[in-house]
């Protein structure tokens with residue numbers, strides 16, 4: 001558990017116990033979706049890392065990153081999210097060192113409709129805002145890729161994500177919409193995953209060894225068999 005709370009010490013040590021309790025409670029609740037081996041049609045649940053959102057470092061203490069979403073051609077968060085991000089519930093992003101790939105782990109999703117993808121993102125955002133007693137500031141992932149291969153902006157990259165327990169610091173989260181235990185990755189998605197990862201790796205100088213899937217961090221089925229297999233192929237062929 002020490003790694004869970006490793007950031008509390010630089011934020012507010014007095015919050016450690018509360019954060020630990022919250023994390024234990026949250027862990028018990030996170031038995032569905034992208035954080036577990038259980039295959040389910042319920043909502044995804046990347047895991048809050050136990051930080052106390054109300055005790056952020058002052059902005060002057062961290063390095064601000066430009067938000068490259070527009071550079072990557074991502075569809076803006078504003079075009080799908082029906083509410084603003086909540087800065088007091090998020091930490092500033094640190095310079096990226098890792099990129100992590102997920103699936104959303106809900107039902108299989110093959111629609112290429114833009115509207116369907118927007119609606120699914122909003123469903124995920126709302127479920128994330130309810131997590132941990134309502135202390136999340138936004139959807140947990142920074143980017144999303146839909147079945148048509150479109151790239152969507154999630155949580156702006158100026159903010160730390162919430163997608164891998166205790167490993168969110170400096171970690172860019174990319175989710176592929178759908179359940180890749182139950183469905184296959186299509187060509188458009190493969191191309192989008194490859195180009196998105198490549199762009200982020202170049203922009204932030206992240207080596208291929210630090211481009212991981214969720215199950216390479218923790219015991220989880222995420223991102224599903226099909227996407228995991230695809231990712232192994234992409235890393236071996238296209239990202240080196």
Ligand SMILES: [Zn+2]
Nearest residue numbers: 034102214222
């Ligand atoms: Zn995941």
